[in-house]
Amino acid sequence: MCTRSSSAAPLPASLPSPDMSAPTQRSAALAGIKVLDLSRVLAGPLAGQILGDLGADVVKVEKPGQGDDTRAWGPPYLKDAEGRDTSVAAYFLCANRNKRSVALDIATPEGQDLVRQLAMQADVVLENFKVGGLAQYGLDAAHLMALNPRLVVCSITGFGQDGPYAARAGYDFLIQGMGGLMSVTGVPDGEPGAGPQKVGVALTDVMTGLYAAVAVQAALLERTRSGLGQHIDLALLDVQVAGLANQASNFLAGGVLPRRMGNSHPNIVPYQDFPTADGNLILAIGNDGQFARFSQVAGHPEWASDARFATNPARVAHRAELIPLLRQATVQRTTAEWISLLEAAGVPCGPVNTIEQVFADPQVCARGLRVEVPHPESGVVPLVANPMRLSATPVSYRMPPPGLGQHTDEVLADWLGPGAV
Numbered sequence: 001m002c003t004r005s006s007s008a009a010p011l012p013a014s015l016p017s018p019d020m021s022a023p024t025q026r027s028a029a030l031a032g033i034k035v036l037d038l039s040r041v042l043a044g045p046l047a048g049q050i051l052g053d054l055g056a057d058v059v060k061v062e063k064p065g066q067g068d069d070t071r072a073w074g075p076p077y078l079k080d081a082e083g084r085d086t087s088v089a090a091y092f093l094c095a096n097r098n099k100r101s102v103a104l105d106i107a108t109p110e111g112q113d114l115v116r117q118l119a120m121q122a123d124v125v126l127e128n129f130k131v132g133g134l135a136q137y138g139l140d141a142a143h144l145m146a147l148n149p150r151l152v153v154c155s156i157t158g159f160g161q162d163g164p165y166a167a168r169a170g171y172d173f174l175i176q177g178m179g180g181l182m183s184v185t186g187v188p189d190g191e192p193g194a195g196p197q198k199v200g201v202a203l204t205d206v207m208t209g210l211y212a213a214v215a216v217q218a219a220l221l222e223r224t225r226s227g228l229g230q231h232i233d234l235a236l237l238d239v240q241v242a243g244l245a246n247q248a249s250n251f252l253a254g255g256v257l258p259r260r261m262g263n264s265h266p267n268i269v270p271y272q273d274f275p276t277a278d279g280n281l282i283l284a285i286g287n288d289g290q291f292a293r294f295s296q297v298a299g300h301p302e303w304a305s306d307a308r309f310a311t312n313p314a315r316v317a318h319r320a321e322l323i324p325l326l327r328q329a330t331v332q333r334t335t336a337e338w339i340s341l342l343e344a345a346g347v348p349c350g351p352v353n354t355i356e357q358v359f360a361d362p363q364v365c366a367r368g369l370r371v372e373v374p375h376p377e378s379g380v381v382p383l384v385a386n387p388m389r390l391s392a393t394p395v396s397y398r399m400p401p402p403g404l405g406q407h408t409d410e411v412l413a414d415w416l417g418p419g420a421v
Helices: 043-053 109-121 141-147 172-178 203-226 236-242 245-254 288-297 301-305 312-317 319-330 335-344 355-360 362-366 408-416
Strands: 034-037 057-062 077-079 085-089 099-103 124-127 152-157 231-235 271-275 280-284 349-351 370-375 379-384
Touching (some): 034 043, 043 124, 043 152, 109 141, 141 152, 203 231, 203 236
Parallel strands (some): 057 099, 152 231
Antiparallel strands (some): 077 085
16 A cells, blocks of 8 residues: 655646745745634545645634544544554544644533624534524524624535525535435346435535635635625535536436436446456547557457447447447456556456555556545555645645644634633
8 A cells, every 4th residue: 555645746747937036935825724623524624624624724623522523433544553452443544634622611601602703713613503503602603704704604414595495404415315326326227226325425425525615715816805704605505506517407408217227327438337357447448540550459340330339329229239238348358458458458447456556556556545644543544645736835644633622722822822721
């Protein structure tokens, strides 16, 4: 397994040389931005982590003695230097680096007062309480923005701040079903194992965290012109519907109700997995030229001139005839043999990797997608790198996911002054 240290990756050689008359050191993209993160679990914390990776000072407010729910979502747990379990749940690690943890009980007047003071110093507040959940404490967007008109408040809920479902709690699995994703994910109807299937990661939460980070930065940019913050209303259901992408367009524009197709693509053929002599191969053939080259490598050049298969629309129409022919061909060679031959011919293809194989893949290693950050309990903690590559202001991995309340005194002194401790 390959590992990259937490230092920033060097610039690719293909980039133009920097202007040497410019300053040699530029601040992180979001240096100076203060983020008060009142969120928990995944969508909100992921947004906070992204902002932290880009240089923001992110303070995570957690309930004393309990903290973020995901602190207890184990096993698995982070291992110490001797390979023993620590108390750090692996789930918590995925969305909480580059943050400082403050333990405050917002159900108490003292905790509420400290959160208000912190919000007066903040540029951004992230929260994912149910609609009205913070209003009872005087910590909702309206109250905080009255205290700090420059504040950007991002409220993440299951269904948004209005509408008939606004008061409902929303969870990723639930939203994957309600938002249509599970209707197009899984084995086709009529085949063994058919039925709705969720994606193997909390994809709606992940997409919501990404949208939140984009929306926050847009609001901060607009603030440079207006001088005022704004309230961002971000709903998991809205994000999931937006994430239907071409499947939604197929229905809205074409009147075609998408259905579960397993690993097949509704608009492109062949674009799915195929069996090989020792496993599976993904073919992602996006145009007719690629199909012709594949046919040649497969020993069936006649497929490319067959009227049923010569063009993508024809292949889509004759999918049921073509796919069995391809399967009969792909089982004749190993996955590695196919990849070697098809890559040489310029045909997009690849293996179906386990996550272990992902982190051993030469390209993943070369891109440094596994990083290690020093950690007080384990020596180091392995994390997945941020995929954004900024040439002049790269992301950084300054702090591991924090212990509960680890930075309470430090943050209160930094943000509110020494007398606040």
